[in-house]
Amino acid sequence: MTSSATPDLSQNEWAAVAVALKDANDCGCATEPLPSEAGIVHRAFGALFGARGRTPLADPRLEAIRRFVCASYRKRQPANEFAKPLEEHGFNSAQIEAMGRLAR
Template identity: 60%
Template sequence: MPAPSVQPVLSGSEWAAVSVALKDAQRCGCATEAANTRPGALRRAVRFVFGSRRPTPLADPRLEAIRRFVCASSRRRGPVDGLAAPLAEHGFSAAQIDALHLLSR
């Protein structure tokens, strides 16, 4: 008897976090790795002139983990193993993490 297929399911708020992440990536505003670093003088000057700013992290840590993962996956188009661990810690299954990665491409 074949094993039942596992369907990765996301809640409405999780889908909203995916949407926010994809918009952040499109605007080149994802600041996942450098979120805690201070921008250099040139970057601050460009942001001052053009009004660019980093995206605001989501208040829910579970949704922020989704945003960071999807945004980084979208920008890199490659594996983001370091950001998959927080998703697993928040209770996401391997199928859900794989689905989020595929959505990001």
């Protein structure tokens, strides 16, 4: 994925990248699934054992960054399966590529 667009990110977007890298470094990238993603077994284990992942970021745009960067960090290459939500939030290919490279 290569583009002539600029990979500029806002201060909040860079902060989300930093949070993701810290989470990834702490081995804590997993977030609590969205209610629509959580199955009965997951909810039961959570209720019984209090096991919780990281709380998602409040802004869905920033959470998409966090998930992409965390997954890319774990894989040591851009996690293209998490790129679609970034595109849907208006990120261009240069921005996505830059975030993927930072996570390696």
